[in-house]
Amino acid sequence: MQAWQVPKFGLENLCKAEIEQPKAGPLEVLVKLQAASINPRDYQIICGQFTENVDFPLVPLSDGAGVVVAVGSQVSQLAVGDRVTPLFFPNWIDGEAHGGERSISGGLESAGVLREFGVYREHAVGKIADHLSFTEAACLPCAGLTAYSALVPIANIQAGDSVLIQGTGGVAIAALQFAKALGATVIILSSSNAKLARAKQLGADHGINYIDNPNWGAEVFKLAGHGVDLVLEIGGTDTMENSLAAIRNGGHVAIIGYVAGADMGISVFPLIIKCANLHGIATGNRETYSAMMAFIEHHTIRPEISSSYAFDDARNALEEFALGTHFGKLVIDF
Ligand SMILES: NC(=O)c1ccc[n+]([C@@H]2O[C@H](COP(=O)([O-])OP(=O)(O)OC[C@H]3O[C@@H](n4cnc5c(N)ncnc54)[C@H](OP(=O)(O)O)[C@@H]3O)[C@@H](O)[C@H]2O)c1
Secondary structure (H helix, E strand, O other), X not given: OEEEEEXXXXXXXXXXXXXXXXXXXXXXXXXXXXEEEOOHHHHHHHHOOOOOOOOOOEOOOOEEEEEEEEEOOXXXXXXXXXXXXXXXXXXXXXXXXXXXXXXXXXXXXXXXXXXXXXXXXXXXXXXXXOOOXXXXXXXXXXXXXXXXXXXXXXXXXXXXXXXXXXXXXHHHHHHHHHHHHHOOEEEEEEOOHHHHXXXXXXXXXXXXXXXXXXXXXXHHHHHOOOOEEEEEXXXXXOOXXXXXXXXXXXXXXXXXXXXXXXXXXXXXXXXXXXXXXXXXXXXXXHHHHHHHHHHHHHOOOOOOEEEEEEHHHHHHHHHHHHHOXXXXXXXXXX
């Protein structure tokens, strides 16, 4: 079968190879992969910016979707023909991860999805809602689940609450779609007025250009009346101070990304004064994934895809991703 592999760090080294097709063991399913989506982590892993601990050659990309084409003799929950996505953390089933449940993730410690077939234990894949295409489903295991984890299990967002979303990438646009389905008011940030206009078409109530308005925290606080209930913190260093200005007393900040720096040299005083709740998010577990998929099915939500590339053009897809021009997700359609 064909697979894309990284034999050493560097996007220029990403190459297609003919490798042996895996076979499903008794507790496993064989999945014919049909689509993948790109997350910043995938690009960073390939380029050697995420970790030095990579077993080469690596099949990259954590997020994909496909169809079960064979099942092991002891598989009980899945059948040939089921449409599934591999989970980001195949061993994190529910609750907190205390015992190494997050030690293996797709596209790093285990093979990623940029290959024709993959073998997975049955608990390591989740079923796809019927209305979703494979490319849409491939947007969900990391970006979608992270957005859902912040909104529902962490902040318990309800109709009438307000949410600030930073940027218009994969996590942000999933969060916009989920927050609107929950009945929340959404304020969204972007460097691009064209992307803000597009976010409004998807239901965003207010848009702020963070380049034109570097002190957006105070404006968000006012727009929400007395501060937002939740900030999805995508930026990091350059955004945290504004995020703390934007939340209400007792509000939540879901710490997700580091696109604007990973170090946070912030004062403790706004945290104390506002009794703020800070939560680190690491995508989510299988239980939350299943709840997200049921929610997506109930609201007939379709992930927003801005570009799609063929399997053979995977390197071009990663090059476009690095430019940051995408809105929502960038996918590879096998
Ligand atoms: N913790 C987790 O479990 C988890 C899961 C998934 C992703 N992440 C992390 O979350 C971040 C976002 O992931 P993604 O998949 O959504 O990435 P993405 O699709 O590449 O989107 C990145 C977005 O960041 C926005 N941005 C850049 N600088 C900004 C700033 N100073 N203020 C506000 N927004 C800014 C950009 O918005 P505009 O182009 O509109 O300006 C862009 O849309 C990344 O750091 C990723 O590694 C973490």
